[in-house]
Amino acid sequence: GAVVSQHPSWVICKSGTSVKIECRSLDFQATTMFWYRQFPKQSLMLMATSNEGSKATYEQGVEKDKFLINHASLTLSTLTVTSAHPEDSSFYICSARGQGTANYGYTFGSGTRLTVV
């Protein structure tokens, strides 16, 4: 149990375009989802936390207008990188936490490698 599906696994886009990344909990209800960014050979940096039906809470220094997060249902959260630029190229990973935390803890998606050219 406790599977999180993240799509796409990789994407290449042109500068100025927007990219949407989806994170789905397949077999549990994810009351909270987290979005992380990881630079090469570095640790994970938390970008934002979202609760279903509420606005996301962004970490300091993360531009909420550039990284739009939607958590419209208990099984789906999306991260949209708007007007992408090469410096947005990175590995993005989502994590979901379900109701009855002790049962599931934190489950991570497989990540999305974004390359902006």
Next chain:
Amino acid sequence: GNSVTQMEGPVTLSEEAFLTINCTYTATGYPSLFWYVQYPGEGLQLLLKATKADDKGSNKGFEATYRKETTSFHLEKGSVQVSDSAVYFCALPLSGGYNKLIFGAGTRLAVHP
């Protein structure tokens, strides 16, 4: 808030060698502690966890004991394999709402035949 410090890598070992990756933390109370593993090009997988002091988490031959006296959660494996080559992250929840996880810097392990 809570914090975690993890030994820097990379760690290079021969197959069947003993592995220790150090992790220490500072925390309010006794939060759950986690080790995650990341294989090249992939997301994170939970390796093991411990939810209270003196608990020992174990999985796939890896072990870590929640030691409140030394505020440590060191990862160990008695005999590593080439397939264990990956990056290992120690993690714990940040205090406060939403219980977001914070991660150590990660330790890259390379195991050679």
